[in-house]
Amino acid sequence: MSATAFTRTATRHRRTRAAARGLGWFSIGLGVAQVLMPRLVAGVTGMRGSERFVRACGVREIVTGIGILAARRPGPWMWVRVAGDAFDFAALGNARNARRPASRALLAGVAAVAALDAGCANALDRIERRGRPPARDYHDRRGLPLPPVAMRGAARKDFEMPPDMATPALLAPWPPVALRP
């Protein structure tokens, strides 16, 4: 892979991961709002009387957000978000005032976020499948005159260990090893 292609791929991967992180924080923010202000959220979304349901959705959002931010492979967590979006869409669609213009805008918003989530989940899957881009090649950056295996211990022959940094005898290796060649 050329250096330019490498940089392009690396940038794309970085952006995907940044987008995933952004959506993770968004999920946590939304979840916290749902958990702390269920009545307000239920009112805005036309689901008055379903405060417990709203709060449960909030817990789901928080868990998903933490999963996206903390997981080594955030892809599956992003798909959980997509499933959650579908669930939210269905719930909002069945809400009592779903036909009001405000609710239509809300549904459109959820659909937009779902599209973003699905795109991001797809991109994360692609990264997983193709593996990480090869790193810029620094394998000629040894800094040592010979291969490391040949340089192992090269400094020991003329290095004097400062007594204040030496390991106390009780913590030294067992059985004892030749400390200095």
Added chain:
Amino acid sequence: MKALCWHGKKDVRCDTVPDPRIEDPRDAIVKVTSCAICGSDLHLYDGFMMGMESGDILGHEFMGEVVEVGAADHRLKVGDRVVVPFTICCGECEQCCRGNFSVCERSNRNKALADKTFGHSTAGLFGYTHLTGGYAGGQAEYVRVPYADVAPVKITSGLSDDQVLFLGDILPTGWQAAVQCDIQPTDTVAIWGAGPVGQFAVRSAVLLGAKQVIAIDRVPERLGMAQAGGATTINCEDESVVERLNELTGGKGPEKCIDAVGMEAHATQSLDSLYDRAKQAIMLETDRPHVLREMIYVCRPAGTLSVPGVYGGLIDKLPFGALMNKGLTLRTGQTHVNRWTSDLLRRIEEGQIDPAFVVTHVAALEDGPEMYKTFRDKKDGCIKVVLKP
């Protein structure tokens, strides 16, 4: 003159500032030929270090030519080529006499402030917080070097700037991190962070005879460079560090662990880092000690933890019970640079190590603000930036 100045979080500018002048007979003025951006400069850039003031000149890795010396400086003369260690030391106090140069008792001119913050003052540092004296730094065309008759390392051989510049900080820092481990031929040394200090710690551990050196990071370029230096690598984004370290050590854990990451462990790497980031956001914690926690957990009982990574304030949820019950030795501190400079300069001259391998980006001083971003975001395979004023 031109200098890179700190103006706030993520706000570094190349400003025109007054030239420095001799303020004390032991001072010297150095015309900078090369300076570098250090990982610990990023703590200032990211706003995690308290005690910064707008307009502070950054930079503590620099070298150049002496252009003026004070009347009492009989060691340097105009025209000398010098590398200036980042720790400023008087050479006369009790700590300096013991070789503990980074805790010099005299060189911090804001001693009262440091006494209040840390209990007792440590040495003055170039281009850092006012807790360490607030001295103007070396990312500039000229620098005033206090106590210039003590620390600057004269370079008389024909070595290039890139080969000797790092004698002022990251090479001795990586070296001291390994020395503090008192590496034995049977030891596995695990190093968290394969940035510039981690790279030098890898090579130092190899040269000091470690049986196995393991580097842990999430940036492929850094892991590649660590591998070139002799390390087995763990990409902490792809695999569990604890499981892999146990696997590589027959389930016993590494004897020696080095934290070359410090206070800014990747915030979304693990649940505990996420928790730290949230606490940081509401100012209940200053540092993110994920690496310290992991080292304490995975280190073999009776092992040693060496911490060259910079921490600035308060940390939370440190498993001190494990640290105590496992009988671990914890060694910390800013680097006592001058303890190691003669030995390391000799090793460079003899060709045992060539520190220039770590330089990935060279730019003009004016491009410094952009290079801070590149280095911080690890863009373009950036591992070490050298600036030429």
